[in-house]
Amino acid sequence: MLKNFLPNEHVPRVLDITPDRLREKGIKGVITDLDNTLVAWNVKDATPEIIEWFQQMKENDIKVTIISNNDQERVSIFSEPLEAPFVYSARKPLTRAFKRAATQMELKKEEIVVVGDQLLTDILGGNRAGFYTVLVVPIVETDGKITRINRMMERRVLAWMRRKGMISWEEE
Numbered sequence: 001m002l003k004n005f006l007p008n009e010h011v012p013r014v015l016d017i018t019p020d021r022l023r024e025k026g027i028k029g030v031i032t033d034l035d036n037t038l039v040a041w042n043v044k045d046a047t048p049e050i051i052e053w054f055q056q057m058k059e060n061d062i063k064v065t066i067i068s069n070n071d072q073e074r075v076s077i078f079s080e081p082l083e084a085p086f087v088y089s090a091r092k093p094l095t096r097a098f099k100r101a102a103t104q105m106e107l108k109k110e111e112i113v114v115v116g117d118q119l120l121t122d123i124l125g126g127n128r129a130g131f132y133t134v135l136v137v138p139i140v141e142t143d144g145k146i147t148r149i150n151r152m153m154e155r156r157v158l159a160w161m162r163r164k165g166m167i168s169w170e171e172e
């Protein structure tokens with residue numbers, strides 16, 4: 001049960017996920033969350049670093065799809081300038097959007113990593129759909145859409161991971 005909430009890997013930022021590291025694992029595609037994973041939830045457009053990250057992925061033939069529970073306006077305004085395929089109102093942790101993205105990317109499950117900042121949507125959904133999952137630290141603490149219960153659950157799982165030595169750096 002708890003296993004479904006655990007990411008396969010935990011990195012500080014999405015920028016730490018590089019084409020070289022993905023290639024070592026035989027990964028050809030990334031399914032990523034938007035809010036607090038790529039940019040802060042209240043930032044409309046991609047930052048120069050994120051634009052560069054998408055560019056590097058493209059140059060290395062790594063496909064990136066954005067899957068977000070947020071609405072069409074938010075997700076399309078962010079994704080279209082990056083020329084990245086996207087799914088809005090994805091209803092994570094349901095697995096449908098993840099599976100649809102994999103089909104559209106024409107890749108096998110084993111060739112895709114799922115990236116996100118929330119255990120209860122991104123990681124739970126990615127795990128249930130059978131993907132390798134990578135948790136990132138949320139870009140900003142405040143997110144109007146995360147309920148207090150979600151946060152409490154996440155803190156407990158993260159504290160457990162820290163005790164088990166699965167998180168190797170210090171967090172505030």
Ligand SMILES: [Mg+2]
Binds near residue numbers: 116118
């Ligand atoms: Mg998020």
